Amino acid sequence: MDDTLLLRALIEAERVSPEGSLLLAPLRDPQGTITDFECLHANPAAEAILGPTAGGLTGQRLRKVFPERDSAGWVAVLCAAEASGQSISAELSAARAGSRGEGWLHCTVMKLRTFLIARFRDISATRRHEEALQQTRSRMVEVLEGTPDAFFTVDANWNFIYVNEHTVALSGKAREEMLGRSLWELLPQLAAPPQDQLLRRVMAEHAPERFEARLPPDHWYEVHAYPSGQGLSAFFREIGDQKRVEAERDALLAREYSLRLEAEALAQHRTKELFAAQEKLVQSEKLAVAGQFAAGVGHEINNPLSFVIGNLHFALEYLEGLSEPLADAEVLQEPIDALKDARAGAERIRAILTDLKRFARADESLLGPVDVREALEFSLSMAMPHIRHRAQVERRYSPVPPVLGNEAKLGQVFLNLLMNAAQAIPEGDVARNHIIVTTRMENGQVLVEVADTGRGMTPEILERAFQPFFTTRAVGEGMGLGLSICLGLVQSMKGELSATSRPGVGSTFRVVLPTSTQPAPVLTPMSAARASRPKRVLVIDDEPGIAAVFKRIIGRSHEVVVVQSGREALALLEKDDAFDRIFCDLMMADLTGMDVYEVLSSRRQDCLERFVFMTGGSFTERARTFLQTMPFTRIDKPFDPEHIRTLVAQAPSSPGSQA
Numbered sequence: 001m002d003d004t005l006l007l008r009a010l011i012e013a014e015r016v017s018p019e020g021s022l023l024l025a026p027l028r029d030p031q032g033t034i035t036d037f038e039c040l041h042a043n044p045a046a047e048a049i050l051g052p053t054a055g056g057l058t059g060q061r062l063r064k065v066f067p068e069r070d071s072a073g074w075v076a077v078l079c080a081a082e083a084s085g086q087s088i089s090a091e092l093s094a095a096r097a098g099s100r101g102e103g104w105l106h107c108t109v110m111k112l113r114t115f116l117i118a119r120f121r122d123i124s125a126t127r128r129h130e131e132a133l134q135q136t137r138s139r140m141v142e143v144l145e146g147t148p149d150a151f152f153t154v155d156a157n158w159n160f161i162y163v164n165e166h167t168v169a170l171s172g173k174a175r176e177e178m179l180g181r182s183l184w185e186l187l188p189q190l191a192a193p194p195q196d197q198l199l200r201r202v203m204a205e206h207a208p209e210r211f212e213a214r215l216p217p218d219h220w221y222e223v224h225a226y227p228s229g230q231g232l233s234a235f236f237r238e239i240g241d242q243k244r245v246e247a248e249r250d251a252l253l254a255r256e257y258s259l260r261l262e263a264e265a266l267a268q269h270r271t272k273e274l275f276a277a278q279e280k281l282v283q284s285e286k287l288a289v290a291g292q293f294a295a296g297v298g299h300e301i302n303n304p305l306s307f308v309i310g311n312l313h314f315a316l317e318y319l320e321g322l323s324e325p326l327a328d329a330e331v332l333q334e335p336i337d338a339l340k341d342a343r344a345g346a347e348r349i350r351a352i353l354t355d356l357k358r359f360a361r362a363d364e365s366l367l368g369p370v371d372v373r374e375a376l377e378f379s380l381s382m383a384m385p386h387i388r389h390r391a392q393v394e395r396r397y398s399p400v401p402p403v404l405g406n407e408a409k410l411g412q413v414f415l416n417l418l419m420n421a422a423q424a425i426p427e428g429d430v431a432r433n434h435i436i437v438t439t440r441m442e443n444g445q446v447l448v449e450v451a452d453t454g455r456g457m458t459p460e461i462l463e464r465a466f467q468p469f470f471t472t473r474a475v476g477e478g479m480g481l482g483l484s485i486c487l488g489l490v491q492s493m494k495g496e497l498s499a500t501s502r503p504g505v506g507s508t509f510r511v512v513l514p515t516s517t518q519p520a521p522v523l524t525p526m527s528a529a530r531a532s533r534p535k536r537v538l539v540i541d542d543e544p545g546i547a548a549v550f551k552r553i554i555g556r557s558h559e560v561v562v563v564q565s566g567r568e569a570l571a572l573l574e575k576d577d578a579f580d581r582i583f584c585d586l587m588m589a590d591l592t593g594m595d596v597y598e599v600l601s602s603r604r605q606d607c608l609e610r611f612v613f614m615t616g617g618s619f620t621e622r623a624r625t626f627l628q629t630m631p632f633t634r635i636d637k638p639f640d641p642e643h644i645r646t647l648v649a650q651a652p653s654s655p656g657s658q659a
Contacts, residue, residue, distance in 0.1 A: 017043060017045060017119070019045055020122075021117065021119050021120075024037040024118060025114065026115075034079050037074075037078055039062065041058055049120070049122050050065065062078075085111050091105070091123065092107050105123060106121055108120070145165055147164070149235045149237045150170045150221075151234070152178075153232070154183050154232060154233075156231050160179050160181060163178050173186055194211070199234070202227060208224070219238060221237060221239060223237075301616075305638040367405060372439055372448055373397055375414055376437055379418055383422060386419060386423075387422045390425040390433060391422065391430060391435045392431070396436060396440075398438075398439055400446045402516040403514065404514050406493060413486045413497075420509075434452070436452075437449070445514055446515055447510060448512075451507070452506045453505070453506040455503070456504055456506050457501040462501050465483055495514065535649075535653075536581075537558050540563050540566065540588075541583070541588070542588045543585070546614075579607075580651040583644075584611055586614065597630070611632055613632060613633070613634045614639070
């Protein structure tokens with residue numbers, strides 16, 4: 001078939017084609033170089049795609065159909081097909097010459113003998129859509145790279161197809177190393193439950209999930225995973241600061257709840273313990289309440305007890321004096337014995353009140369020389385009702401010097417340790433169980449040990465024994481503050497408190513205290529001394545019974561003047577201060593002994609050397625400070641009558657008194 005017949009056949013075949021079709025012949029210059037192409041035929045689709053032209057496209061030169069920038073591309077593709085004889089495809093600009101619009105065509109060029117056929121279709125819409133998608137993707141990548149969150153996308157096989165910069169930091173791998181590799185391989189911490197289960201659910205059910213994940217070493221993230229194509233995408237937003245705030249809030253709430261429970265328990269225990277004074281003394285954590293109670297009760301009892309003991313003493317002396325000249329002295333023996341028994345009972349009450357006053361002074365911080373043996377004996381006497389049905393007490397006292405401490409605080413510590421030892425031993429087997437109290441010197445310090453043969457403690461319990469609020473007792477039997485308070489008291493006296501224990505064998509508590517350079521005060525009353533001559537004695541007390549007992553004790557040998565208020569005493573001393581000894585009560589309703597002291601300090605200071613202050617309990621802060629700081633003689637109510645006589649006998653004569 002010649003070229004003419006072939007051309008006609010092609011024109012007929014391309015006429016109904018939906019694609020545009022141009023039959024083109026090359027135009028050459030004298031040297032044979034192709035300079036342009038002439039359109040031999042354009043089918044209707046080509047006319048529609050390229051737009052209508054006056055006279056049609058047939059016979060037009062290509063460079064006149066398209067603007068120069070577009071025609072160059074067409075000519076280049078056509079020349080390549082002409083030269084190679086191969087089919088060539090390309091995307092070419094399709095703007096018509098003189099037009100402002102721009103389009104794109106997908107063109108396939110093929111050489112047929114002496115001419116070329118170019119088939120094309122309009123891809124302008126597709127091209128614009130792809131460009132828009134590319135711009136959108138670029139903006140998305142820009143956003144994802146700029147977000148402070150980690151973000152990645154994986155395909156259906158869990159291989160990374162996109163990771164942003166923060167995901168690189170999360171994995172510690174370069175972006176190039178991550179792409180195409182498995183999520184579970186590069187981020188193995190996500191392979192643990194529940195993160196892996198949630199991520200797999202997103203992939204399987206194509207439903208988003210939001211959860212929190214904790215990744216090593218200690219990073220918290222809020223994860224938002226959602227389906228993306230056949231795979232999934234995930235944001236990892238760091239919430240470490242938020243979790244720390246939540247943890248602090250939860251800790252505060254837990255502490256507040258714990259404190260509320262402790263406060264409620266404390267209130268319940270306090271209510272129960274108010275009904276038992278003895279239990280209040282045992283409970284170290286109630287020391288302040290017990291001290292106030294002891295001071296108040298002691299003060300109210302001491303005054304009447306003073307004249308009870310004094311009158312018993314006077315009555316015994318009087319009856320014993322009467323019995324000597326009588327022929328039938330046995331008649332008075334029975335009442336004398338009865339009075340002696342009454343005096344012994346009163347002395348026991350005085351001893352108990354002395355112990356109570358030690359508790360009342362437990363909040364004093366003054367340190368001085370203390371006899372540990374006496375403090376132990378005091379504590380044993382207080383604890384004995386709880387010990388005697390459980391164990392035998394074994395004393396192993398070695399001679400030790402006084403310690404530098406506080407008598408009341410030390411008594412509280414020893415009492416608490418003895419009570420703990422008793423409570424560690426069940427009742428009913430006294431012969432087999434022992435509480436051993438030991439004193440000895442160790443490395444230049446005084447060591448006191450309280451050991452028991454009770455149930456003992458495990459290492460775990462022993463480690464927490466001194467922690468506040470830790471207790472192994474049942475609810476209502478203690479708050480777990482006793483040993484903690486004891487530790488604080490011993491440390492306040494520059495000492496040490498420690499413990500050893502074995503389950504089933506028993507426990508030993510060790511108190512180590514520094515020695516004092518001063519001797520311990522002698523607590524026994526002075527022996528009686530008879531006066532060589534009568535003395536003038538002034539008694540200042542608002543309790544009439546005290547004045548009466550003074551007159552009975554010393555009135556037969558000395559002149560006793562009684563006033564019943566501080567104001568009356570000051571008025572008397574202004575007119576007559578010739579007294580050898582002045583006994584003054586510390587706490588009176590009108591003017592206290594402290595007020596009298598302050599007035600006389602400025603008016604008649606020489607009188608103060610003859611003062612002896614009497615106290616039934618210094619339970620105010622002012623009274624405690626006064627007794628601790630002022631240098632004068634003092635006696636505690638109830639007093640020993642012989643002590644009164646001794647103080648009067650040893651009194652120096654006043655300038656105005658008569659021999």
